[in-house]
Amino acid sequence: MDRSSNHPAYELLAAYSAGSLPLSQALCVSAHLEHCHSCTRQLQRLNRVGSELMQQLKPAKASNDLKNRLLDSLDSLTDEAPAEQPKRFDPSIPRCLHQFVDQGYAELPWKRVSTDIHSVELCRDNNGAKVELLKIRPGGSATTHTHLGDEYTVILEGSFSDESGLYKQGDFVVKDARDRHTPVATQDRECICLAVTEGPIQFTGFFSRLLNPLIRRGYA
Numbered sequence: 023m024d025r026s027s028n029h030p031a032y033e034l035l036a037a038y039s040a041g042s043l044p045l046s047q048a049l050c051v052s053a054h055l056e057h058c059h060s061c062t063r064q065l066q067r068l069n070r071v072g073s074e075l076m077q078q079l080k081p082a083k084a085s086n087d088l089k090n091r092l093l094d095s096l097d098s099l100t101d102e103a104p105a106e107q108p109k110r111f112d113p114s115i116p117r118c119l120h121q122f123v124d125q126g127y128a129e130l131p132w133k134r135v136s137t138d139i140h141s142v143e144l145c146r147d148n149n150g151a152k153v154e155l156l157k158i159r160p161g162g163s164a165t166t167h168t169h170l171g172d173e174y175t176v177i178l179e180g181s182f183s184d185e186s187g188l189y190k191q192g193d194f195v196v197k198d199a200r201d202r203h204t205p206v207a208t209q210d211r212e213c214i215c216l217a218v219t220e221g222p223i224q225f226t227g228f229f230s231r232l233l234n235p236l237i238r239r240g241y242a
């Protein structure tokens with residue numbers, strides 16, 4: 023398999039394994055992993071290496087204060103919480119998104135961005151990155167744009183193409199400030215993507231002077 027495209031870079035997977043990725047990027051990697059056996063196997067290898075490295079570390083001596091605080095925390099866990107009925111989730115939604123999407127994509131408060139695109143913001147990362155879902159109607163197109171920061175996209179349903187090729191369910195796409203692209207959903211069905219943008223996108227088309235100040239305001 024060509025690991026250079028449509029998968030997270032090795033460095034990104036290694037950072038995910040080490041737990042050092044920002045939440046927004048970790049969500050994208052998690053959503054991709056649910057569709058990709060190749061990256062899941064790669065991650066298992068990285069986790070094994072990480073745990074072997076941990077075992078080689080010499081244990082540090084814990085202070086009495088730390089021991090006492092740990093024992094206090096254990097004491098506070100003894101009260102058994104009532105068992106909660108497990109929620110039923112739509113199996114087509116990645117598990118990492120269940121905290122944001124519990125009733126299905128159709129129930130979300132979608133906002134109209136254009137005739138072709140609706141979006142719903144899920145959260146903001148501590149680094150300011152916006153985490154949102156984008157829904158493009160069949161055959162619909164996003165306005166041509168570049169980025170002032172990196173843009174991470176995972177295709178959750180349907181597919182879209184741009185100047186670099188066709189992206190299908192599960193594909194992981196990274197674009198940066200050098201990339202100018204025009205995503206177009208395929209005609210067969212609507213396309214739903216998880217999108218993380220680390221800075222405002224910059225429209226380059228006819229309406230750019232009108233749209234760019236509005237988009238930048240969304241990051242203020």
Ligand SMILES: [Zn+2]
Nearest residue numbers: 029030058061
């Ligand atoms: Zn992959």
